[in-house]
Amino acid sequence: MAINDPFFASGDRDWTDTDPGVKRRIMVWREDMMMVEVTFEKGASGTPHAHHHVQSTYVVEGAFEVTIDGVTQVVEKGGAFLVAPNLVHGVKALAAGHLIDAFSPMREDFL
Numbered sequence: 001m002a003i004n005d006p007f008f009a010s011g012d013r014d015w016t017d018t019d020p021g022v023k024r025r026i027m028v029w030r031e032d033m034m035m036v037e038v039t040f041e042k043g044a045s046g047t048p049h050a051h052h053h054v055q056s057t058y059v060v061e062g063a064f065e066v067t068i069d070g071v072t073q074v075v076e077k078g079g080a081f082l083v084a085p086n087l088v089h090g091v092k093a094l095a096a097g098h099l100i101d102a103f104s105p106m107r108e109d110f111l
Contacts, residue, residue: 068081
């Protein structure tokens, strides 16, 4: 991907399939942060994983079973969660849903 434009409009970027029923697109980024839009079909899961980035996630639509470091809680539309670096975390969509993830620093592996 080329140098990031500081503005994002829906349709500006392509979607990438990540897991079955899950796709994402990068919205904006710079070296110290990145914002990513993620959609889930009902029942789809984000594979449990860990990374050195701080991650904050806002639930735009739907409901998700969120597990962070072995603790599970349901987070619904309007809710959010925060993942500290290197903690194993993952989600399962209890309904079709839409998340906005923010990472610091940016996820170079997403580019």
